Amino acid sequence: MINKLITEIQKKNAPVVVGLDPMLGYVPEQIQSAAFDGFGETLEGAAEAIWQFNKGIVDAVYDLIPAVKPQIAMYEQFGIPGIMAFKKTVDYCKEKGLVVIGDVKRGDIGSTSAAYAVGHLGKVTVGSKSYYGFDEDFITVNPYLGSDGIKPFIDVCKQEKKGIFVLAKTSNPSSGEFQDRLVDGSPLYELVGKKVAEWGEECMGDKYSYIGCVVGGTYPEMGRVLRKIMPKAYILVPGYGAQGGTAKDLIPYFNEDGLGAIVNSSRGIIAAYKNEKYAKFGAEHYAEASRQAVEDMIADINSIF
Amino acid sequence: MINKLITEIQKKNAPVVVGLDPMLGYVPEQIQSAAFDGFGETLEGAAEAIWQFNKGIVDAVYDLIPAVKPQIAMYEQFGIPGIMAFKKTVDYCKEKGLVVIGDVKRGDIGSTSAAYAVGHLGKVTVGSKSYYGFDEDFITVNPYLGSDGIKPFIDVCKQEKKGIFVLAKTSNPSSGEFQDRLVDGSPLYELVGKKVAEWGEECMGDKYSYIGCVVGGTYPEMGRVLRKIMPKAYILVPGYGAQGGTAKDLIPYFNEDGLGAIVNSSRGIIAAYKNEKYAKFGAEHYAEASRQAVEDMIADINSIF
Numbered sequence: 001m002i003n004k005l006i007t008e009i010q011k012k013n014a015p016v017v018v019g020l021d022p023m024l025g026y027v028p029e030q031i032q033s034a035a036f037d038g039f040g041e042t043l044e045g046a047a048e049a050i051w052q053f054n055k056g057i058v059d060a061v062y063d064l065i066p067a068v069k070p071q072i073a074m075y076e077q078f079g080i081p082g083i084m085a086f087k088k089t090v091d092y093c094k095e096k097g098l099v100v101i102g103d104v105k106r107g108d109i110g111s112t113s114a115a116y117a118v119g120h121l122g123k124v125t126v127g128s129k130s131y132y133g134f135d136e137d138f139i140t141v142n143p144y145l146g147s148d149g150i151k152p153f154i155d156v157c158k159q160e161k162k163g164i165f166v167l168a169k170t171s172n173p174s175s176g177e178f179q180d181r182l183v184d185g186s187p188l189y190e191l192v193g194k195k196v197a198e199w200g201e202e203c204m205g206d207k208y209s210y211i212g213c214v215v216g217g218t219y220p221e222m223g224r225v226l227r228k229i230m231p232k233a234y235i236l237v238p239g240y241g242a243q244g245g246t247a248k249d250l251i252p253y254f255n256e257d258g259l260g261a262i263v264n265s266s267r268g269i270i271a272a273y274k275n276e277k278y279a280k281f282g283a284e285h286y287a288e289a290s291r292q293a294v295e296d297m298i299a300d301i302n303s304i305f
Numbered sequence: 306m307i308n309k310l311i312t313e314i315q316k317k318n319a320p321v322v323v324g325l326d327p328m329l330g331y332v333p334e335q336i337q338s339a340a341f342d343g344f345g346e347t348l349e350g351a352a353e354a355i356w357q358f359n360k361g362i363v364d365a366v367y368d369l370i371p372a373v374k375p376q377i378a379m380y381e382q383f384g385i386p387g388i389m390a391f392k393k394t395v396d397y398c399k400e401k402g403l404v405v406i407g408d409v410k411r412g413d414i415g416s417t418s419a420a421y422a423v424g425h426l427g428k429v430t431v432g433s434k435s436y437y438g439f440d441e442d443f444i445t446v447n448p449y450l451g452s453d454g455i456k457p458f459i460d461v462c463k464q465e466k467k468g469i470f471v472l473a474k475t476s477n478p479s480s481g482e483f484q485d486r487l488v489d490g491s492p493l494y495e496l497v498g499k500k501v502a503e504w505g506e507e508c509m510g511d512k513y514s515y516i517g518c519v520v521g522g523t524y525p526e527m528g529r530v531l532r533k534i535m536p537k538a539y540i541l542v543p544g545y546g547a548q549g550g551t552a553k554d555l556i557p558y559f560n561e562d563g564l565g566a567i568v569n570s571s572r573g574i575i576a577a578y579k580n581e582k583y584a585k586f587g588a589e590h591y592a593e594a595s596r597q598a599v600e601d602m603i604a605d606i607n608s609i610f
Contacts, residue, residue: 021417024430024431032432036432041431041432041433041434042431042434042436043429043431043436043438045431045432046429046431071413071417071420073411073413073417073418073420073421073424074417074420076420076421076424076425076438076439077420077421077423077424077429077438078424078429078431078436078438079392079424079429079436079437079438079439080385080388080389080392080438082424082438083385083388084385087384087385105411105412105413105447106378106410107410107447108376108378108410109475109476109477109543110477112326112376112378112379113378115328115376115378115379115381115382116378116381116382118382119378119381119382119383119384119387120381124348124351124382124383124384125329126329126346126347126348126350126351126383127337127341127346127350128346129346129347131347131348131384132384133348133381133382133383133384133385133387134381134384142410142412142447142449143449143483144447144448144449144472144475144483144484145472145475145477145479145480146477146479146480146481146482146483146484147479147482148477148478148479149475149477149479167449167450170414170449170450171414172414172415172450172451172453172454173453174450174451174452174453174454175450175451176451177451177452177500178448178449178451178493178496178497179449179451181488181489181493181496182488182489183486183487183488183493184486184487188483188486188488188493191483191486192483195482238414
């Protein structure tokens with residue numbers, strides 16, 4: 001799957017991923033109304049609204065981008081109907097040929113991580129049959145529990161030729177509270193980065209490993225160091241756009257081959273029509289606003305090469 | 306909710322929580338067959354099997370214990386039908402008067418943690434209405450992203466009078482890989498413990514805070530230190546029984562008032578009938594085996610006081 005991701009990035013000349021993190025407040029009035037007419041102001045109505053919203057965006061941008069990253073929390077907040085909308089979104093994006101990165105940030109002790117790995121990336125056995133649960137292509141994983149919490153994900157990645165992105169340095173303001181603390185003179189995120197490189201050696205694609213890493217675009221100097229520590233790990237970079245990262249900040253995340261990083265934007269794309277710059281599209285044409293925002297983002301990022 | 310948890314612990318004289326982490330392999334043949342007869346060897350069949358299995362155990366032990374801790378990964382592995390079985394389990398346990406600790410180990414950047422907080426502990430707004438999503442009483446939370454990833458959970462805890470348990474030192478063998486690393490001379494888990502104490506001051510129940518902590522029962526010396534660092538934090542202790550922790554190991558986790566800790570056992574209780582000690586019950590009477598195992602666990606733990 002890392003090979004497919006890279007092929008799609010090259011084919012579309014777009015090292016970008018669109019974060020499908022639909023807050024109900026981003027969903028245009030007309031879509032909310034239609035969903036509430038059908039299902040009432042219920043969890044089912046909310047789930048229908050975010051699904052229709054997503055579908056509009058995916059239809060408008062799928063030919064431009066290699067991948068999407070649905071953030072499961074935004075669906076989980078609507079309970080079971082929300083999770084059903086997550087699954088529908090995953091399936092629809094895959095039908096459209098997109099690589100799907102489930103932003104689930106799971107991580108637990110070994111036997112429990114194994115269940116998450118099976119549920120999100122692999123197949124679970126039921127009697128004599130086996131089934132995919134959520135069936136994303138990649139997921140994000142939290143490293144706090146150490147290697148035995150990560151290994152079950154790696155095992156499933158090997159079987160399924162899928163991948164994970166391990167959190168090293170996150171994009172949020174307080175990420176340094178624990179991640180930046182010095183351990184034997186180096187920050188904790190570097191220690192995680194070294195482990196990512198080590199874990200990644202076990203499961204290489206053609207040029208890059210199935211085991212990638214999350215490094216926030218808001219911390220370019222740290223990105224530079226982590227890039228060197230894990231030369232074969234793809235870096236998933238959140239924080240561009242709404243969180244404050246700029247294209248110039250992204251240079252250190254890429255390798256000299258022009259590969260090695262994929263940059264996420266969520267709000268900046270899916271809620272583009274609410275941004276002054278794209279306001280002319282109006283809420284009715286929110287998906288076209290998203291398409292324009294994707295085109296602008298791709299041009300902006302490609303300007304650094 | 307921390308007050309309710311303590312009241313129930315005292316009323317039942319049982320500082321224990323039963324982990325409802327149903328692997329399909331734990332579910333007796335007769336329950337699997339009945340579920341597969343109704344739904345086939347499908348995700349729905351698996352979900353029905355684990356739900357019926359849970360219900361049998363809950364019916365057999367609810368009068369003995371204050372709380373249950375369903376591990377969501379074990380449900381998530383069966384996709385949406387699995388998540389529906391999780392929700393059914395949460396609701397049923399609450400009907401039975403049990404405090405429900407959702408072992409979900411969520412944690413993300415601020416706006417995303419807010420969505421998890423709303424989905425698991427609080428209410429989400431849909432138009433003019435609002436709804437509980439999963440509606441657990443407590444959940445477990447991962448601290449790797451720092452304060453701004455924890456604060457949204459605390460905000461919802463204040464509104465809802467619910468609580469969280471923040472991972473400090475987990476019970477698994479490789480937990481030390483990052484958690485034990487020295488930061489300014491103290492291990493990372495102590496730094497997390499200090500933050501738990503600080504966060505907890507903001508939302509105190511009568512004697513203990515809504516903000517608790519997870520400390521594995523397999524590391525009693527670390528438990529002793531963390532107990533002192535966070536005197537007002539309830540400690541959720543996994544690792545007793547199947548993972549190797551003994552009753553004597555648990556002494557340091559309790560305060561002098563005999564409170565301050567609640568000990569989890571999952572496999573040791575729910576798969577008791579598979580243990581030689583309880584084999585006489587047989588698979589048919591698996592729930593009675595679980596009841597006996599709970600009674601033995603309570604006696605074992607109370608022996609330390």
